[in-house]
Amino acid sequence: MIIELGHYALVLALATCLVVSILPVIGARRGDAAMMAVGTAGTYAMFMLVAFSFAALTYGYVFSDFSVQNVFENSHSLKPMIYKVSGVWGNHEGSMLLWVLILTLFSTMVAFFGTNLPDRLKANVLAVQAWITTAFTLFILLTSNPFIRLSPIPAEGQDLNPVLQDVGLAIHPPLLYLGYVGFSVCFSFAIAALMDGRIDAAWARWVRPWTLAAWVFLTAGIAMGSYWAYYELGWGGWWFWDPVENASFMPWLAGTALLHSALVMEKRDALKIWTVLLGIIAFSLSLLGTFLVRSGVLTSVHAFANDPTRGVFILGILVIFIGGAFTLFALRAPMLKAGGLFQPISREGALVLNNLILTVSTASVLIGTLYPLFLETLTGEKISVGPPFFNITFGLLIIPLLLAIPFGGGVALTEFGMR
Structure with missing residues (x-):
């Protein structure tokens, strides 16, 4: 259930990205403070949704949920915890989710610490960040979904590449x-x-x-x-x-x-x-x-x-x-x-x-x-x-x-x- 919630959170994050991509730019052109403020609130929502999605995938690795294809291909129940967690980004799909998580983190930091920025500039910056986030979130959902389930469920995972099992x-x-x-x-x-x-x-x-x-x-x-x-x-x-x-x-x-x-x-x-x-x-x-x-x-x-x-x-x-x-x-x-x-x-x-x-x-x-x-x-x-x-x-x-x-x-x- 947590895995499905993580997938759904990523879909909601994409919808939020689309809103933040459009409304603040229109607000900046019109001088509409309410529309520009959508950028800040929407950016916080984007980060929380992507963070929940990343946490859901991490949960699958920590508890060795091999019904998730990504976990099955890159983890093993006997791995030390540090390599279970690092296995989340030790593959293409998980690393792209980390990429988007960090992207929304930086957007959130701009929204939080940018109180001294002119409203128009801040709205446009957050909108451009949302454009980038939209592109990569869409990339994950369409080509690199880390939440795909397997049936029947394998008894054990294939483990992470030994070369990557390093601090x-x-x-x-x-x-x-x-x-x-x-x-x-x-x-x-x-x-x-x-x-x-x-x-x-x-x-x-x-x-x-x-x-x-x-x-x-x-x-x-x-x-x-x-x-x-x-x-x-x-x-x-x-x-x-x-x-x-x-x-x-x-x-x-x-x-x-x-x-x-x-x-x-x-x-x-x-x-x-x-x-x-x-x-x-x-x-x-x-x-x-x-x-x-x-x-x-x-x-x-x-x-x-x-x-x-x-x-x-x-x-x-x-x-x-x-x-x-x-x-x-x-x-x-x-x-x-x-x-x-x-x-x-x-x-x-x-x-x-x-x-x-x-x-x-x-x-x-x-x-x-x-x-x-x-x-x-x-x-x-x-x-x-x-x-x-x-x-x-x-x-x-x-x-x-x-x-x-x-x-x-x-x-x-x-x-x-x-x-």
Whole structure:
């Protein structure tokens, strides 16, 4: 019964997402405070419903309910409790439910801590968050339902992949998702600013804490995953340039650039358009990483799934959100007022230099990761781009970054410490 209630709660969460996706935006355009307030109340409801759904699935794992296909395929009655619980997200379906749970958690935090935000901006941000939540909740219900029942009920489960039964892997995915999904808030603020056609230093001040939180979680998640790969898989190095590792590294690089850019914008009211663009890029790369891990287009020890149907669905999400965001940016960016100026040889100039190097580094990793896929799609030829390419290209770019860090990075740390 609890499993069915969890499934039903997820359906109700989808219905709530649709309401929050529409009414606050209309209220923001009309200046209707009541309609804008729906965003806050609806966001709280979304989180509670998804949290209940996740708790119901966790209940199935903790009490070894093998009538649930997801539990049967990824758990065993004799497993230690830590691996029963981590088994919830040690598979594609459960990990996507965790993804949506964290997404609604961040939305709820914006609703709760955003009391100082202008009502119009807050309503639009929560609506954009609800758009993303709607897409991924629909993805779970249509292609990755974790609540499917089995009949007859198996006597025992198949157990979780032994490689995943590790303390590091119990912690790694939640940290990584907190980083991935945390950048959705930056994305939502960027889209909301473009919808309003107005952005200022106050916007950067609101975005910066969310960027920092996402960056810290993603850093911890990458470090934990790298350590696990080092001692568990015996790759012989801390970073293997595996395509799925790159998928998490790219939003980290873009997020680091976004932090630098937001600091310059907050202090000098400069780099407005560039900061908005980085907010879009950081989360777009997070979505791209989700697609690469779950579509089956890449072969990796990290990959969760190889179902083409799921891959096509996530690709559709990418096209809608990334394509829509860049289209909106192209239409509205020329209308934004240019920011202030600063001297090239200055603290802000050092931050901008770091910013540019990080952006080019991100592009080099992106090209090396996706080029084999494009080549195979266009010509049928299969090639691999491995450590030699990344060590040379990324290594040459990282040297000037290391030289600039004492100036730009030091300024960034000073600014964060002072606030």
